[in-house]
Amino acid sequence: xxxxxxxxxxxxxxxxxxxxxxxxxxxxxxxxxxxxxxxxxxxxxxxxxxxxxxxxxxxxxxxxxxxxxxxxxxxxxxxxxxxxxxxxxxxxxxxxxxxxxxxxxxxxxxxxxxxxxxxxxxxxxxxxxxxxxxxxxxxxxxxxxxxxxxxxxxxxxxxxxxxxxxxxxxxxxxxxxxxxxxxxxxxxxxxxxxxxxxxxxxxxxxxxxxxxxxxxxxxxxxxxxxxxxxxxxxxxxxxxxxxxxxxxxxxxxxxxxxxxxxxxxxxxxxxxxxxxxxxxxxxxxxxxxxxxxxxxxxxxxxxxxxxxxxxxxxx
Amino acid sequence: xxxxxxxxxxxxxxxxxxxxxxxxxxxxxxxxxxxxxxxxxxxxxxxxxxxxxxxxxxxxxxxxxxxxxxxxxxxxxxxxxxxxxxxxxxxxxxxxxxxxxxxxxxxxxxxxxxxxxxxxxxxxxxxxxxxxxxxxxxxxxxxxxxxxxxxxxxxxxxxxxxxxxxxxxxxxxxxxxxxxxxxxxxxxxxxxxxxxxxxxxxxxxxxxxxxxxxxxxxxxxxxxxxxxxxxxxxxxxxxxxxxxxxxxxxxxxxxxxxxxxxxxxxxxxxxxxxxxxxxxxxxxxxxxxxxxxxxxxxxxxxxxxxxxxxxxxxx
Numbered sequence: 347x348x349x350x351x352x353x354x355x356x357x358x359x360x361x362x363x364x365x366x367x368x369x370x371x372x373x374x375x376x377x378x379x380x381x382x383x384x385x386x387x388x389x390x391x392x393x394x395x396x397x398x399x400x401x402x403x404x405x406x407x408x409x410x411x412x413x414x415x416x417x418x419x420x421x422x423x424x425x426x427x428x429x430x431x432x433x434x435x436x437x438x439x440x441x442x443x444x445x446x447x448x449x450x451x452x453x454x455x456x457x458x459x460x461x462x463x464x465x466x467x468x469x470x471x472x473x474x475x476x477x478x479x480x481x482x483x484x485x486x487x488x489x490x491x492x493x494x495x496x497x498x499x500x501x502x503x504x505x506x507x508x509x510x511x512x513x514x515x516x517x518x519x520x521x522x523x524x525x526x527x528x529x530x531x532x533x534x535x536x537x538x539x540x541x542x543x544x545x546x547x548x549x550x551x552x553x554x555x556x557x558x559x560x561x562x563x564x565x566x567x568x569x570x571x572x573x574x575x576x577x578x579x580x581x582x583x584x585x586x587x588x589x590x591x592x593x594x595x596x597x598x599x600x601x602x603x604x605x606x607x608x609x610x611x612x613x614x615x616x617x618x619x620x621x622x623x624x625x626x627x628x629x630x631x632x633x634x635x636x637x638x639x640x641x642x643x644x645x646x647x648x649x650x651x652x653x654x655x656x657x658x659x660x661x
Numbered sequence: 662x663x664x665x666x667x668x669x670x671x672x673x674x675x676x677x678x679x680x681x682x683x684x685x686x687x688x689x690x691x692x693x694x695x696x697x698x699x700x701x702x703x704x705x706x707x708x709x710x711x712x713x714x715x716x717x718x719x720x721x722x723x724x725x726x727x728x729x730x731x732x733x734x735x736x737x738x739x740x741x742x743x744x745x746x747x748x749x750x751x752x753x754x755x756x757x758x759x760x761x762x763x764x765x766x767x768x769x770x771x772x773x774x775x776x777x778x779x780x781x782x783x784x785x786x787x788x789x790x791x792x793x794x795x796x797x798x799x800x801x802x803x804x805x806x807x808x809x810x811x812x813x814x815x816x817x818x819x820x821x822x823x824x825x826x827x828x829x830x831x832x833x834x835x836x837x838x839x840x841x842x843x844x845x846x847x848x849x850x851x852x853x854x855x856x857x858x859x860x861x862x863x864x865x866x867x868x869x870x871x872x873x874x875x876x877x878x879x880x881x882x883x884x885x886x887x888x889x890x891x892x893x894x895x896x897x898x899x900x901x902x903x904x905x906x907x908x909x910x911x912x913x914x915x916x917x918x919x920x921x922x923x924x925x926x927x928x929x930x931x932x933x934x935x936x937x938x939x940x941x942x943x944x945x946x947x948x949x950x951x952x953x954x955x956x957x958x959x960x961x962x963x964x965x966x967x968x969x970x971x972x973x974x975x976x
Contacts, residue, residue: 350755394783
């Protein structure tokens with residue numbers, strides 16, 4: 347239901363005059379003098395995004411803020427403050443609630459973000475934690491999911507797959523990378539973060555931009571976790587990388603002539619502890635077909651059904 | 662736990678440099694060029710703020726937005742847009758989710774507000790609906806809860822008590838009143854909305870402002886609902902008015918010399934369908950004691966224990 351419902355929401359509400367970008371992208375962008383405001387809200391809840399039995403309260407709090415910061419990073423926005431709507435089980439101790447906030451705060455401090463407000467409710471249900479994060483758009487405007495042009499290169503941060511082992515709560519929102527581009531978007535024409543999966547979110551970008559792509563399967567950066575999972579899951583590491591959720595890496599469209607600028611600027615952070623690995627994994631095309639290429643063969647790419655379409659392909 | 666926890670939050674987080682006002686007031690205020698931004702988040706959830714068996718989805722959606730708009734009204738802010746974090750039971754139909762939004766939208770349209778974004782999650786729990794609302798502060802700055810001065814008059818909008826019968830979901834956020842004061846705060850020195858109860862929120866304003874008050878019990882505007890409830894509840898209508906939650910009327914501190922200006926400006930809306938009844942119900946004092954006066958006698962006012970302290974008083 348969620349996908350069709352969100353589509354309906356976007357059509358139903360459109361944008362009002364305070365909004366440059368409304369429902370449908372990773373964040374909304376609000377008109378403002380000076381830098382535009384970029385706002386986003388995301389919820390994590392028990393049993394869907396975490397299990398309290400498996401994560402500490404600090405890890406849950408950190409994750410709830412990190413998913414919002416990842417959305418801001420995907421718009422190129424500099425995060426400034428956050429509001430926290432916390433719905434707590436009756437059985438929760440104050441210590442538990444504080445530890446949720448300690449987890450948020452450690453990440454907030456790292457990126458110089460305030461927690462400016464919130465609402466705490468206690469109820470006869472399980473933990474729900476919704477955060478709204480507010481940031482400032484880059485000077486030349488927020489990055490959107492819809493800007494990819496034919497011929498743009500597909501570039502991603504980090505590695506993909508197997509986040510269920512640890513990275514789904516421990517991931518780093520890619521703010522160090524995105525905030526290098528505050529004064530100019532440089533060659534980045536579109537950006538989103540991989541929350542559903544590399545395959546699904548890349549396909550979303552293509553659809554939103556009205557382009558297709560050819561994905562070079564052999565260049566996709568596989569996480570060690572995807573390799574570990576593949577030993578027992580019955581899937582290949584590549585399948586994990588393309589279909590697993592919650593990688594929270596950035597997926598970008600980059601103008602070909604700016605590719606070297608992108609890699610060089612990113613390299614400048616090496617050794618600072620803020621470096622981000624970048625990989626080119628394909629190219630956007632005029633034809634709107636989605637193609638996966640490997641060892642010289644080209645097959646249609648179905649992000650939802652990728653596990654099946656590659657069954658005879660992934661040794 | 663909630664009260665002590667929110668106090669801890671305010672002390673722990675303080676304000677960052679993007680924030681003029683952080684945790685502790687009805688909304689946070691963010692530095693911005695032009696008008697300051699006023700942001701707030703509030704959650705309504707099953708069993709605490711409503712029962713799905715008693716309210717339509719439209720009524721639930723309306724209430725979730727209205728409590729946020731009431732917070733903006735209490736800061737004098739002009740609402741501009743809202744983000745919706747919706748956590749839905751697995752059993753919910755798309756129709757149910759849409760009807761929640763229809764309820765929000767009817768109210769949003771009335772006040773020319775956009776719904777700019779959100780997050781929809783389906784889970785194995787009950788309905789939780791968190792909304793973040795964003796508005797623009799009055800030109801001379803957002804109203805706070807902490808500005809009451811000794812000698813200021815206590816003025817309230819509307820009527821109090823018995824909201825459980827209907828007004829807790831059908832109330833009107835007092836935006837028509839507050840937005841009359843966009844260009845100048847006029848004589849209003851402090852404002853909050855009555856969500857916990859008239860007694861509790863008025864005492865909060867006194868504490869935040871480091872003043873006391875003398876409350877004229879006979880002038881408190883009793884709702885018809887408080888009178889209806891009193892027939893069977895074992896409490897007086899006055900007790901309902903002072904202790905019932907979710908009235909969502911404004912409680913203000915008003916400079917004495919500006920009182921007639923306040924009433925006249927409010928009167929100017931009469932007949933437009935946007936009028937708001939105002940009542941003076943007491944005065945803030947230099948001494949920080951909280952006093953309830955009635956029929957010439959003065960007794961200490963304990964907002965939490967008011968039902969007991971007036972037992973011999975409310976015949």
